[in-house]
Amino acid sequence: xxxxxxxxxxxxxxxxxxxxxxxxxxxxxxxxxxxxxxxxxxxxxxxxxxxxxxxxxxxxxxxxxxxxxxxxxxxxxxxxxxxxxxxxxxxxxxxxxxxxxxxxxxxxxxxxxxxxxxxxxxxxxxxxxxxxxxxxxxxxxxxxxxxxxxxxxxxxxxxxxxxxxxxxxxxxxxxxxxxxxxxxxxxxxxxxxxxxxxxx
Amino acid sequence: xxxxxxxxxxxxxxxxxxxxxxxxxxxxxxxxxxxxxxxxxxxxxxxxxxxxxxxxxxxxxxxxxxxxxxxxxxxxxxxxxxxxxxxxxxxxxxxxxxxxxxxxxxxxxxxxxxxxxxxxxxxxxxxxxxxxxxxxxxxxxxxxxxxxxxxxxxxxxxxxxxxxxxxxxxxxxxxxxxxxxxxxxxxxxxxxxxxxxxxx
Amino acid sequence: xxxxxxxxxxxxxxxxxxxxxxxxxxxxxxxxxxxxxxxxxxxxxxxxxxxxxxxxxxxxxxxxxxxxxxxxxxxxxxxxxxxxxxxxxxxxxxxxxxxxxxxxxxxxxxxxxxxxxxxxxxxxxxxxxxxxxxxxxxxxxxxxxxxxxxxxxxxxxxxxxxxxxxxxxxxxxxxxxxxxxxxxxxxxxxxxxxxxxxxx
Amino acid sequence: xxxxxxxxxxxxxxxxxxxxxxxxxxxxxxxxxxxxxxxxxxxxxxxxxxxxxxxxxxxxxxxxxxxxxxxxxxxxxxxxxxxxxxxxxxxxxxxxxxxxxxxxxxxxxxxxxxxxxxxxxxxxxxxxxxxxxxxxxxxxxxxxxxxxxxxxxxxxxxxxxxxxxxxxxxxxxxxxxxxxxxxxxxxxxxxxxxxxxxxx
DNA sequence: CCCTAATCGAGACGGTACGTCATGTCTTACA
DNA sequence: TGTAAGACATGACGTACCGTCTCGATTAGGG
Numbered sequence: 130x131x132x133x134x135x136x137x138x139x140x141x142x143x144x145x146x147x148x149x150x151x152x153x154x155x156x157x158x159x160x161x162x163x164x165x166x167x168x169x170x171x172x173x174x175x176x177x178x179x180x181x182x183x184x185x186x187x188x189x190x191x192x193x194x195x196x197x198x199x200x201x202x203x204x205x206x207x208x209x210x211x212x213x214x215x216x217x218x219x220x221x222x223x224x225x226x227x228x229x230x231x232x233x234x235x236x237x238x239x240x241x242x243x244x245x246x247x248x249x250x251x252x253x254x255x256x257x258x259x260x261x262x263x264x265x266x267x268x269x270x271x272x273x274x275x276x277x278x279x280x281x282x283x284x285x286x287x288x289x290x291x292x293x294x295x296x297x298x299x300x301x302x303x304x305x306x307x308x309x310x311x312x313x314x315x316x317x318x319x320x321x322x323x324x325x326x327x328x329x
Numbered sequence: 330x331x332x333x334x335x336x337x338x339x340x341x342x343x344x345x346x347x348x349x350x351x352x353x354x355x356x357x358x359x360x361x362x363x364x365x366x367x368x369x370x371x372x373x374x375x376x377x378x379x380x381x382x383x384x385x386x387x388x389x390x391x392x393x394x395x396x397x398x399x400x401x402x403x404x405x406x407x408x409x410x411x412x413x414x415x416x417x418x419x420x421x422x423x424x425x426x427x428x429x430x431x432x433x434x435x436x437x438x439x440x441x442x443x444x445x446x447x448x449x450x451x452x453x454x455x456x457x458x459x460x461x462x463x464x465x466x467x468x469x470x471x472x473x474x475x476x477x478x479x480x481x482x483x484x485x486x487x488x489x490x491x492x493x494x495x496x497x498x499x500x501x502x503x504x505x506x507x508x509x510x511x512x513x514x515x516x517x518x519x520x521x522x523x524x525x526x527x528x529x
Numbered sequence: 530x531x532x533x534x535x536x537x538x539x540x541x542x543x544x545x546x547x548x549x550x551x552x553x554x555x556x557x558x559x560x561x562x563x564x565x566x567x568x569x570x571x572x573x574x575x576x577x578x579x580x581x582x583x584x585x586x587x588x589x590x591x592x593x594x595x596x597x598x599x600x601x602x603x604x605x606x607x608x609x610x611x612x613x614x615x616x617x618x619x620x621x622x623x624x625x626x627x628x629x630x631x632x633x634x635x636x637x638x639x640x641x642x643x644x645x646x647x648x649x650x651x652x653x654x655x656x657x658x659x660x661x662x663x664x665x666x667x668x669x670x671x672x673x674x675x676x677x678x679x680x681x682x683x684x685x686x687x688x689x690x691x692x693x694x695x696x697x698x699x700x701x702x703x704x705x706x707x708x709x710x711x712x713x714x715x716x717x718x719x720x721x722x723x724x725x726x727x728x729x
Numbered sequence: 730x731x732x733x734x735x736x737x738x739x740x741x742x743x744x745x746x747x748x749x750x751x752x753x754x755x756x757x758x759x760x761x762x763x764x765x766x767x768x769x770x771x772x773x774x775x776x777x778x779x780x781x782x783x784x785x786x787x788x789x790x791x792x793x794x795x796x797x798x799x800x801x802x803x804x805x806x807x808x809x810x811x812x813x814x815x816x817x818x819x820x821x822x823x824x825x826x827x828x829x830x831x832x833x834x835x836x837x838x839x840x841x842x843x844x845x846x847x848x849x850x851x852x853x854x855x856x857x858x859x860x861x862x863x864x865x866x867x868x869x870x871x872x873x874x875x876x877x878x879x880x881x882x883x884x885x886x887x888x889x890x891x892x893x894x895x896x897x898x899x900x901x902x903x904x905x906x907x908x909x910x911x912x913x914x915x916x917x918x919x920x921x922x923x924x925x926x927x928x929x
Numbered sequence: 930c931c932c933t934a935a936t937c938g939a940g941a942c943g944g945t946a947c948g949t950c951a952t953g954t955c956t957t958a959c960a
Numbered sequence: 961t962g963t964a965a966g967a968c969a970t971g972a973c974g975t976a977c978c979g980t981c982t983c984g985a986t987t988a989g990g991g
Binding site for chain 2 (some may be wrong): 270321
């Protein structure tokens, strides 16, 4: 994300940074406006509507983000509650995986869940190669890494596959909508993953 | 699909069906044009471009399909190679599942695979509720049923979850693009599914 | 002007004219909206504002005219009061020229005069080569021809120069705004033109 | 023009002029850049492009001129070859007027002539009232005064009209582009003007 | 053998969002 | 205070598709 200054610290190779500094307030306003609009009426959210609500020129959005989807993703990533779950207790692996999934499901479902947003972002990544890279690197991969850390047995290849299977099961039901993302499903996925890792 | 005349035969309750009959050649031309264009340049495929290539008026498309996505899905479903795999031999369950997955992967990957199309259709289903129903009922569910038939042990709930896990693992890698859909991955998914079904 | 069907009669080389016919009401609404807006607030007249006032899509304007200026010119040409003055009596040449000029001045000056519009159109023609051709052929040259017909003595070259001098004197004061377009000025221009034509 | 320092020399009544002094080099660079760009590609000349070519901040331009048009006019006025023609010999009035016009035409036509620039400036004056004043006072009126001095017979009103007729004839052909600005035209305009002045 | 009705190719239509461009102002750090 | 750099709010532009509508022509039964 171009809006992420921490990733480009004032190293020796950087230009002296002349000119007017970026307006941080405008950046925050844009992200807040994008998130509020997208959650309220995703289909009706346009670059124009974000700009108007943020009290900002459209060009200021395009200067820092390549599309409204990048803005929405950025807004989503910046929220504290988007934090990845890491503390899952000290029980057996299956239990810890189930706990991870249950708390992940909770962020998606329900009237205030971000399921609709994530579905739309995943969808947009299918037709926008540039966004697909950001989406994968900034959202998908960090969550895969977090889950991978919970897996403490088995070969690496198996653990990778287990992670894909767990998240895949979650995304599949989220995207197709044919089944519930409930505790029972979480436990079944966790059981299957454990079975894979313990297979000889 | 409204384009499926067999489902509404000239029964006794139907209206006498006066007026000019539907042009079957036009229907085939539209499907062929849609498939060719979508495979060659999905982003540049519009209703107009399909109509021009098929030598057809735009209205003729909208008369029979609600959107270009329905046309593409219809074209995809009509192809022989889209047939669902059913014959997976008589080996152990894990082997049969792996075979099913391997042949499914083969339809998606490679330069002539329909992965890009399926990704786009899945993506569109996220923002078009009407299409989501058709997509699920005509494409997703039949394939789930086919896979479900391969599973001959375990409770129904577990078997449902196993199917979601298998297809979920496939779709997840297809949609995110971070890992290969290769034989090793197929075997790992199959192993995990078997583990779930055999868990007490 | 593409909006002038009489100039392209149904000759043998024309295509069969298939498809939906042009909406004449929309054409009239666009011209009326453009004229009203341009007269009321020329600077604030945009293609969007014309489209909104005419109850028309923006694309419908761009389909038939290359820019808002072409629309405004078309609207201006379509008005009866824009008719070129031809009847100037039977008096001596100087008197007839003066009468022509006086009535021409009357169309430009005053609160309801089209001076501001014509100034803007002449200005736009300086930076838009395509519009310059239409402006010259549809507006300027017809008026030159009308004035040329009033001149019944002298060589053709002299008469051409006399026309340029008369209209030039008018436009110069209109564009620079340093002097009045009054009767005295009309008479002086007429006198000068007569002097040129009678010079041996 | 606010950029004309000679009119406000550092006299005793002036303020002490605190702060950094104006960068004269920047002023010259801006004018040179504006003229070069405007002559090469008038339509593509923007305030930004002038600033970049002059190696100057955009604000430095806006500090001293109200718009790019004022810069271009200033640049044009500063050029020696823009000098107004005054020496036209001692022949008869018609000849002197013709000589004046011929040398005026020469500055406009030809590949290096400033006709395109003057057309654009005249055009811009039609929509920018502030610029219209500067344009008239700094460019148009001085040239009218110069020509007026050549006219040594007739009433003042007639001489004013004669000047408008001469320049009007020139501008009209320049702006409409339907006729040549050649020697024959110059002579005809001169003849007409003389005829006006000698009329009783 | 006409009549009524639905289909067809063609293309104009109202509408929405897009991404770009230029303007003129404002803000930073430096000189 | 002037300056280079460049971010900012503003607002118009022209384009791309969408899904609907309207032509005139065609093609079926049903009377």
